[in-house]
Amino acid sequence: xxxxxxxxxxxxxxxxxxxxxxxxxxxxxxxxxxxxxxxxxxxxxxxxxxxxxxxxxxxxxxxxxxxxxxxxxxxxxxxxxxxxxxxxxxxxxxxxxxxxxxxxxxxxxxxxxxxxxxxxxxxxxxxxxxxxxxxxxxxxxxxxxxxxxxxxxxxxxxxxxxxxxxxxxxxxxxxxxxxxxxxxxxxxxxxxxxxxxxxxxxxxxxxxxxxxxxxxxxxxxxxxxxxxxxxxxxxxxxxxxxxxxxxxxxxxxxxxxxxxxxxxxxxxxxxxxxxxxxxxxxxxxxxxxxxxxxxxxxxxxxxxxxxxxxxxxxxxxxxxxxxxx
Amino acid sequence: xxxxxxxxxxxxxxxxxxxxxxxxxxxxxxxxxxxxxxxxxxxxxxxxxxxxxxxxxxxxxxxxxxxxxxxxxxxxxxxxxxxxxxxxxxxxxxxxxxxxxxxxxxxxxxxxxxxxxxxxxxxxxxxxxxxxxxxxxxxxxxxxxxxxxxxxxxxxxxxxxxxxxxxxxxxxxxxxxxxxxxxxxxxxxxxxxxxxxxxxxxxxxxxxxxxxxxxxxxxxxxxxxxxxxxxxxxxxxxxxxxxxxxxxxxxxxxxxxxxxxxxxxxxxxxxxxxxxxxxxxxxxxxxxxxxxxxxxxxxxxxxxxxxxxxxxxxxxxxxxxxxxxxx
Numbered sequence: 001x002x003x004x005x006x007x008x009x010x011x012x013x014x015x016x017x018x019x020x021x022x023x024x025x026x027x028x029x030x031x032x033x034x035x036x037x038x039x040x041x042x043x044x045x046x047x048x049x050x051x052x053x054x055x056x057x058x059x060x061x062x063x064x065x066x067x068x069x070x071x072x073x074x075x076x077x078x079x080x081x082x083x084x085x086x087x088x089x090x091x092x093x094x095x096x097x098x099x100x101x102x103x104x105x106x107x108x109x110x111x112x113x114x115x116x117x118x119x120x121x122x123x124x125x126x127x128x129x130x131x132x133x134x135x136x137x138x139x140x141x142x143x144x145x146x147x148x149x150x151x152x153x154x155x156x157x158x159x160x161x162x163x164x165x166x167x168x169x170x171x172x173x174x175x176x177x178x179x180x181x182x183x184x185x186x187x188x189x190x191x192x193x194x195x196x197x198x199x200x201x202x203x204x205x206x207x208x209x210x211x212x213x214x215x216x217x218x219x220x221x222x223x224x225x226x227x228x229x230x231x232x233x234x235x236x237x238x239x240x241x242x243x244x245x246x247x248x249x250x251x252x253x254x255x256x257x258x259x260x261x262x263x264x265x266x267x268x269x270x271x272x273x274x275x276x277x278x279x280x281x282x283x284x285x286x287x288x289x290x291x292x293x294x295x296x297x298x299x300x301x302x303x304x305x306x307x308x309x310x311x312x313x314x315x316x317x318x319x320x321x322x323x324x325x
Numbered sequence: 326x327x328x329x330x331x332x333x334x335x336x337x338x339x340x341x342x343x344x345x346x347x348x349x350x351x352x353x354x355x356x357x358x359x360x361x362x363x364x365x366x367x368x369x370x371x372x373x374x375x376x377x378x379x380x381x382x383x384x385x386x387x388x389x390x391x392x393x394x395x396x397x398x399x400x401x402x403x404x405x406x407x408x409x410x411x412x413x414x415x416x417x418x419x420x421x422x423x424x425x426x427x428x429x430x431x432x433x434x435x436x437x438x439x440x441x442x443x444x445x446x447x448x449x450x451x452x453x454x455x456x457x458x459x460x461x462x463x464x465x466x467x468x469x470x471x472x473x474x475x476x477x478x479x480x481x482x483x484x485x486x487x488x489x490x491x492x493x494x495x496x497x498x499x500x501x502x503x504x505x506x507x508x509x510x511x512x513x514x515x516x517x518x519x520x521x522x523x524x525x526x527x528x529x530x531x532x533x534x535x536x537x538x539x540x541x542x543x544x545x546x547x548x549x550x551x552x553x554x555x556x557x558x559x560x561x562x563x564x565x566x567x568x569x570x571x572x573x574x575x576x577x578x579x580x581x582x583x584x585x586x587x588x589x590x591x592x593x594x595x596x597x598x599x600x601x602x603x604x605x606x607x608x609x610x611x612x613x614x615x616x617x618x619x620x621x622x623x624x625x626x627x628x629x630x631x632x633x634x635x636x637x638x639x640x641x642x643x644x645x646x647x648x649x650x651x652x
Contacts, residue, residue: 066398100431109430116397116434121421127387128422131394131402138350138376138400145394158417161387168382322432323466325490 009217011284017059017216018275018285021051023297024075025272027084030301031074031091035251039309040092043120044105045072049246052271053178054079056219057146060227064141066132068116068125069148072178072245076148077108080115084300085307094311101314102322122183123149123156126175130162133171133236144172144230152183154197166236167204173236174227178213184249185257198240206238213241214271217278246270326507332365334476334508335441335497338483339366339403341512343373346401349487352379352388353405353442362407363443363502389415389440393423396438396492403487406442409458409496415440416461423492424467439486441495444472445536445586446623448500449630455623457535457587462494463564464591469517470563472496474538476506478561481515489517498536520567522574526556529644530574530581532597534560537584537616537635544640553648563593568600575601579610580647584640589617611647616640 007014028046035044047054050072058079061067067080074091078084082098090097091105099109099118107118116132119125129147136143153159154177166173177197181188194200201208207229211222219241226237244266248255255263279285329337343349351366351373357380360367370378381388385406392402406412412419419440427435446455463470469491473479479497486493523538524545533541538559545555556574560567575581581601583594594615601613619633644650 068394097431099429099433102431103429107429109433111430111433116394117426117430119422121417124390124417124422127390127418128394128397130387131391131396132398133394134391135395135398135400138395158386158390161382161384162390164382164384165387165391322428324469325427325432325435 007282007284009220013059014217014279014284017055017220018272018279019293019297020055020079021216021272021275022293023300024051024055024078026294026297027075027078027301027304030305031088032247032251034091034305042104043071044251045249046245046247046251047072047075049266050178050180050213050243051075052216052275053213053219053241053243056216057176057223059220060223061146062143064114065143066114066116066145068129068132068145069118070122070125070150070153071106071118071120072150073108073118073148074105077110077115077118080110081113082108082110082115084304088304088308089311092308092311093313094308095314096307096311100318102318123153123158125149126153126156126159127162127165129173129175130166130171133166133173134169136172137170137234142231144174144227146174146176148176148178150183151177151179151181151188151197152186152191154200155192160200163201163204163206163236163238167206170234171236172230172234174230175236175238177238177240178243179240180243180245182249182258185253187257196240198238201238207235208238210240210242213243214269216271216275326509328505329476329508330502331476331479331497331504332363332367332502334480335365335483336367336369337508338480338487340369340372342484342487343377348399349401349403350377350379351403351405352381352392354381354383354407356380356405361405363499365502366405385411385414386418389418390422392438392440393418393426393436396436397426397434401487402438404438404440406440408454408499409442409444410454410456412440412442412458419462419468419492419494420465424465427491428467435490436492437490439483439493439495441483441497443497443499445498446630446634447498449625449627451625452622459496459563460587460592463593467492468564469493470496471517471561472535472563473561474501474533474535474559476504476508478515478521478559480508481513482517482561485514485517493517496535500536518562518565518567520561520570521559522556522570523559524555524557526554526578528554528578528580529647530556530558530571530578531584531640531644532558532560532571532581533584534563535586537586540635540637541584541640544637544644547637548641548644553644553650555644566596571597571601572604575605576608579608581609581613582616582640582643582647583613584616584635586618586635588620589615590620592617611649614643614647616643
């Protein structure tokens with residue numbers, strides 16, 4: 001871990017990543033509360049515990065890079081630039097939501113911010129990411145496409161098909177396996193023949209790596225190199241990031257398939273606490289700063305929920321709209 | 326007017342659209358160096374180069390998904406399925422992704438993509454290579470479905486499909502690629518969603534598409550000799566369906582036979598029958614009759630295949646049923 005060494009990253013960046021992780025955490029906690037109060041329904045998958053990964057990656061992207069993800073992506077959407085108000089409103093099924101209340105928790109979208117969803121079919125987004133990479137190559141652009149998928153999606157056939165095409169045709173896509181160790185309630189080791197999921201890339205001669213996804217600095221520094229390589233070589237990359245979700249698969253999952261001790265082991269390594277300690281140790285922030293930032297973030301996420309509550313519901317006519325353009 | 330084959334007409338449609346719009350590209354198994362499994366894309370690699378004509382790996386789900394992603398960010402893919410039986414591998418991308426993207430993104434990401442290839446039986450290919458898919462895909466909101474039966478319609482509709490901003494399923498047939506017909510050299514488009522009356526008549530309306538069209542026209546010729554004057558409608562677009570042309574015809578003839586190659590359960594014919602019953606109940610002089618393949622997988626042996634499939638004889642029998650002429 002980088003904590004022992006002198007910071008190599010700027011104070012501004014480190015503080016920003018801390019604030020982003022904090023925002024993502026408080027946002028999802030607020031979302032969870034709203035769900036428990038039955039303010040909205042449907043599936044709801046929270047990112048709590050995995051923040052360091054998404055924040056560390058996002059800090060390396062430009063506004064014109066593309067991102068596509070699965071169904072645990074409220075905060076990744078925010079990271080790509082969609083306003084938290086629009087994400088909260090989407091959860092509430094309101095017209096100001098980033099999909100006009102027609103997508104919900106699993107389907108955040110923004111054409112303007114180049115966030116291509118929010119997808120609910122495990123692994124289905126992976127060939128779509130290859131298609132975005134294909135378009136980038138077709139037009140000789142310098143952008144990349146980041147494609148998040150869960151550990152269990154790495155057993156889906158479309159994942160293999162997409163990796164093969166991306167490697168064969170040199171498509172600039174960063175495939176990131178967010179390995180939180182469980183595909184819903186099934187320990188990935190029980191369904192997977194390899195001990196490391198990045199080894200899937202070996203079958204396609206694709207550049208690959210693994211990273212400790214619990215530390216934002218590690219993720220940032222590692223991803224920075226990987227993305228520079230993708231832009232330079234125009235080759236895809238499969239990155240396995242080891243992470244952990246503190247909550248169940250979805251809000252309705254009590255998580256009986258893993259021990260309290262295991263969850264506690266990871267909670268002790270909470271990315272936000274680790275980063276807060278790091279900032280204080282290197283005198284980049286005081287404890288008072290951390291408390292103030294937390295207060296501000298809590299106010300901000302409450303404002304987003306208030307916005308969502310006040311936003312109008314879509315007209316009923318919307319139900320039949322947007323099947324065809 | 327010049328006479329061209331169906332495969333030439335389809336190839337011309339793609340090439341013309343690729344000359345017109347740099348965002349259009351073709352991808353599929355064997356479409357480039359091999360010039361297409363059925364030579365539909367013959368010469369296209371030579372003209373457009375490897376940047377726009379792509380041989381795909383045997384990964385129908387994968388390259389259909391690639392098409393979805395490319396279309397979401399501004400390209401206009403033509404994805405060829407060597408046969409729609411293989412295209413069933415891509416149903417996840419077609420149904421779960423392409424069809425729903427514009428809807429679930431609240432009107433942000435449309436998918437201007439054509440997925441085209443042959444479907445239906447092609448003579449003694451057995452169960453896995455003989456299926457039609459129009460009824461499976463026309464049931465999904467977000468998709469347009471076209472199924473063609475002549476070179477002229479194939480070219481005009483494929484050009485419209487490539488220019489359409491929605492995902493379009495375009496269905497051909499291995500049995501028709503060598504069929505010849507008049508195809509002008511001048512550019513023309515045929516609008517999606519418009520049926521075509523291929524043979525005007527006054528006694529019975531027959532609706533057909535794709536491979537059933539030629540057999541239905543042959544049946545109509547034979548029935549004319551017995552004094553039954555059939556109107557034959559080529560449906561052309563399955564989704565959205567041209568109710569207007571169907572209803573106008575049935576108002577005139579008061580009798581309807583639908584001829585299709587699909588299985589009968591929940592087919593396009595079922596849908597037409599329901600719509601006609603709901604809208605023209607008092608106009609009908611006989612119950613709507615459907616000719617389709619039987620509800621069975623398609624066998625290999627020639628006489629078995631023939632027994633379960635639609636045929637000219639079955640069409641004639643159905644027309645006699647609705648005209649109360651059966652012996």
